[in-house]
Amino acid sequence: MALWGAFLRGINLGKRQMKMAELKACLEAAGFAEVKTVLASGNVRLEADGDADAVRAGLEKAIAARFGFAVGVVLRSEAELAAMLKNHPFGALDPGADLTRHVLLFERPLPPDLAVPDRPGDTEILRIDARDVYIVAYRQPNGRYTEHVEEVLKPLYARLGKGNLDTMRNWNTIEKILK
Structure with missing residues (x-):
């Protein structure tokens, strides 16, 4: 299984609310492993099989089914995140x-x-x-x-x-x- 960072777009705004404990449980029930939410704004570290398109589709489908609204997910692989952390301009x-x-x-x-x-x-x-x-x-x-x-x-x-x-x-x- 590969490690991914998933960043959910536009949650906890208006009626698009989700508790991170519920998000974690939702993703674990959908078959994602080692799920950890980071802060309360839709940031998730998880392990999953498949390429980025398959992982994103699985996340979006599980979230929509559980919470009743569509959420876009921006993914970064462990290697992409490590490169960002190493090469940032800050x-x-x-x-x-x-x-x-x-x-x-x-x-x-x-x-x-x-x-x-x-x-x-x-x-x-x-x-x-x-x-x-x-x-x-x-x-x-x-x-x-x-x-x-x-x-x-x-x-x-x-x-x-x-x-x-x-x-x-x-x-x-x-x-x-x-x-």
Whole structure:
């Protein structure tokens, strides 16, 4: 069995609620092994047989059957997660800066020539990889960090069009998923 990180899109918002203990039980009943949820925002480490498409389909089917609504799942293999952790661009940041680190995970590859204008000192795009966008957001005068992330990402979504499955995670979550 292979180890996977599964990142669920758009749960625990509005009526799309699920408790992580129920999610864990759901996935174990569906045949996934070594299931561990990370935080309460739809992050799961698990073991499963099959390729990414089969694992994703199995997760989405089990979740929809148990919770009554469809949930998109963005997957990363253990090797992909290890590479992200080893090669992330956050090490060059000022360790004393008041900021948050995020990664926007896409299910499908992004266009190779993709560029996203950012706002230095506010919301910066540190790097765009094949399926991941690394973002740093600095604390704003109102105390919020991600105040302008959506605005910075609008040109990206305009270029990609509809039908792209993505989900954003705080980098701390990615650091915890393999533990």
